[in-house]
Amino acid sequence: MPAFPQSTTTTHTAISVPPALSLPVIEREFPRQLHPYWPRLQEKTRAWLLEKRLMSPDKVEAYADGLCYTDLMAGYYIGAPDQVLQAIADYSAWFFVWDDRHDRDVIHGRPEAWRRLRRRLHTALDSPWDHLHHRDPLVAGFADSMVRLYSFLGEGWNVRFADDFHAVIEAYDREFRNRTEGIVPTVDEYLELRRMTFAHWIWIDLLEPSAEYELPAAVRQNSAYRRASLLCQDFAAWYNDLCSLPKEIAGDEVHNLGISLIHHEGMRLEEAVKEVRRRVEECISEFLDVEKEVLRYADRIDSGSVRGAELADAVRACLFNMRNWFSSVYWFHHESGRYMVDSWDDRSTPPYVNNEAAGEK
Template sequence: MPAFPPSTKHSSRTGGARGAVPPSLSLPVIEAEFPRRLHPYWPRLQQNTRHWLLEKRLMPPDKVAEYADGLCYTDLMAGYYLGAPDAVLQAIADYSAWFFVWDDRHDRHIVHGRTGAWRRLKALLHQALDAPAAHLHHQDPLVAGLADSVLRLYGFLPATWNARFARHFHEVIDAYDREFRNRVEARVPPVGEYLALRRLTFAHWIWTDLLEAAAGRELPDAVRKHRAFRRAALLSQEFAAWYNDLCSLPKEIAGDEVHNLGISLIVHEGLTLEESVEELRRRVLGSIADFLDAEKETRLFADGLGDKEIRDAVLGCLGNMRNWFSSVYWFHHESGRYMVDSWDDRSTPPYVDNALSGEM
């Protein structure tokens, strides 16, 4: 049985009435203090990313037609990177859509025991990240799609930012490999190990790097690594990862998943399902309160910077960290990715084509 009632789809894009959010998932502080906004480019963003998914053969045409808009991948990015130039937001949104498709391929490789296929894909993704131009026409659409999106992202900021982004994403690919092995072995990682790994599989520092692309400049190390700025960035991402675990818990229990904070709490801390849900909620709410403190501290830090352009970039990044809370929250109640109770098979997403999710 689910730990909470099924979600009710609603629309918040135009400021209209929203449907009910299940009590265990409801966060009144988000609804009251983190207003939802969308980048004005969003309608074109949705259309262009849908076209990109088709052009790059990342989803079959029938799946794109039926599910792409309802999955709300572009909504998530359009609610996050406000102020980004249209071309930057488009590249980020396409990369984000690619990331979700990759996540689904990874999942299907695990479910169907395709260890060799995953190892080959992992190696190719590392190669495409380092040499995207050489992989634009790779026979596997997933490899070519990464090459295309990364090559575009590499064009906005200096080579030092590109190298950092690549380093961070290499770590994400390797973390997905560790998750692959845990799931194949049905190994539930202890809570501390899981939390460290989750920061990588959720790509905390990738989405944070992209804040700089949206702001239009690379931040100096002394600014980016400042305790307040880094804490605010981390808390915004921790909120997203933990709230995702809370919303995904029924789907992942149905799919015999082992990578979820709630499942680690049940297996290693002896919590019941209901207690696990409460602990997840406690951590989620704590991350919001801690972010509000870090946000104030980061504003004070920014106000003390002598360079106005860097100050404006820091405040732009900080504002978008705040936007991440509402964007993630509403995404989980709008996207068909989490409407498990409407699926014919609760362990198999309807937007995934199993026949096409192996090696291409």
């Protein structure tokens, strides 16, 4: 079926989803949304990648639009002010480039290069204004993203976001060591690590500037709100595992739920795929249940005061975009060239990777 049944945009036409990856409940119950700023978003993020030298001009020209990074964010943060969505989309594009640099440092055996980058990112996260002109484009681009993201809400949100991303950097370091040493984490270890390397709390944090409201801790820690948050991100991470399993097996990856199930639970590939799919479908059904709880919680917050009404509206906006994460992630994996392994000349080397920017000579 078309990803955007009512769209007049020729970029989004009917998409064929392989049966093993098809989720009729997503296509039926989670209508896809797209922020109206998307065409401009795509154009400006492409220009930002060039300006910050995060991808070479030939790679940007050949692959940037087809990778659909802006589509993913434009389908998630509906209702965000244009400048907020632009900052998020640029940061998301940076994140994918960082992920590719991390991968190339593993593949080419560059532990010192990775350790140096890790240190620089930690430092830039705490003082991005001092790193806007760093000689490493990845550090400078990250600093630019942080300066912009830190400008939308208060200091409390900024500190929380920084703490959450420091943890993501350290999780990437654990993944680096696992891959270098050939360690396949157990299923439980993997699930814990995956919530960090997928940056669950980062994407959840960014719901707030999109809603133009910093949520109090009591709301963020509400059991229903927290469960809905985690379910939308777990769905995304595990569906990503399902879709990227061929790519990651080809690249000798050790971090994938399917790989952990095969290695530690003795499953055959077909059994592991079936189990990952079961977990993905469970996330969907549980979210549909807990979504109702969050809506009831928002109604209780909306007690008649102006502040209560504003807070309730912010909770509903965040929940709406948690729901949008399901459809946005689903279609992204079937549109983005990032997962079209069979079309690559070398199944272990993505054609969009900028080797020069990754430090290769």
